Amino acid sequence: MSDEILRIGVFVCECGHNIAATVDTEEVARFAEELPNVVAVVQNRYTCADPGQQEIQSAIAEHNLNRVVIASCTPKIHEPTFRNCVAEAGLNPYLMEMANIREHCSWVHMKDREGATVKAKDLVASAVGRAGRLVAQDEKTFPVTDAALVIGGGVAGIQSALELADGGHQVYLIERGPSIGGIMSALDKTFPTMDCSI
Numbered sequence: 388m389s390d391e392i393l394r395i396g397v398f399v400c401e402c403g404h405n406i407a408a409t410v411d412t413e414e415v416a417r418f419a420e421e422l423p424n425v426v427a428v429v430q431n432r433y434t435c436a437d438p439g440q441q442e443i444q445s446a447i448a449e450h451n452l453n454r455v456v457i458a459s460c461t462p463k464i465h466e467p468t469f470r471n472c473v474a475e476a477g478l479n480p481y482l483m484e485m486a487n488i489r490e491h492c493s494w495v496h497m498k499d500r501e502g503a504t505v506k507a508k509d510l511v512a513s514a515v516g517r518a519g520r521l522v523a524q525d526e527k528t529f530p531v532t533d534a535a536l537v538i539g540g541g542v543a544g545i546q547s548a549l550e551l552a553d554g555g556h557q558v559y560l561i562e563r564g565p566s567i568g569g570i571m572s573a574l575d576k577t578f579p580t581m582d583c584s585i
């Protein structure tokens with residue numbers, strides 16, 4: 388760990404009613420203010436929308452943030468969005484962490500506001516803890532061969548090789564036995580057609 392003094396900003400998304408109707412986002416924001424190394428907390432109506440992203444970038448500049456935690460939806464959707472957002476504000480994109488308080492809280496505990504809020508606070512605290520351990524990453528691009536190696540000529544290996552070939556890749560299929568087909572090739576009949584397996 389470096390000697391860098393952490394300055395973490397936490398952004399709590401309401402997602403309209405998607406999150407705020409179940410999770411008490413104000414309470415989550417108040418809770419986040421008390422977490423170690425957190426110097427700014429902002430509640431956003433829609434964090435991924437332009438106004439929300441502008442609030443993130445303004446807070447990075449205003450509070451000199453060196454880590455950002457976004458409590459919103461699954462990273463599958465908006466991790467690239469927020470990485471670009473913080474990068475535009477001059478922060479390394481890998482110094483951003485997310486807490487999923489929508490799919491993991493408001494959506495799955497929609498009849499339990501109190502429980503969903505407690506869980507959201509736990510997820511935010513965990514994300515803040517992780518954020519403090521993030522280190523900046525550089526992206527590098529290297530040329531790679533487009534060919535694929537499949538080891539094992541059983542049913543799974545054959546199918547994988549065919550699908551890779553259909554995708555336009557050159558495929559090398561390696562089988563240690565004298566023929567392909569694996570266990571399947573040793574079967575006399577297969578259910579339900581009772582055909583020969585080969």
Ligand code: SF4
Nearest residue numbers: 400402433435459460
């Ligand atoms: S960041 Fe995710 S949770 Fe927030 S408004 Fe956008 S889609 Fe909804």
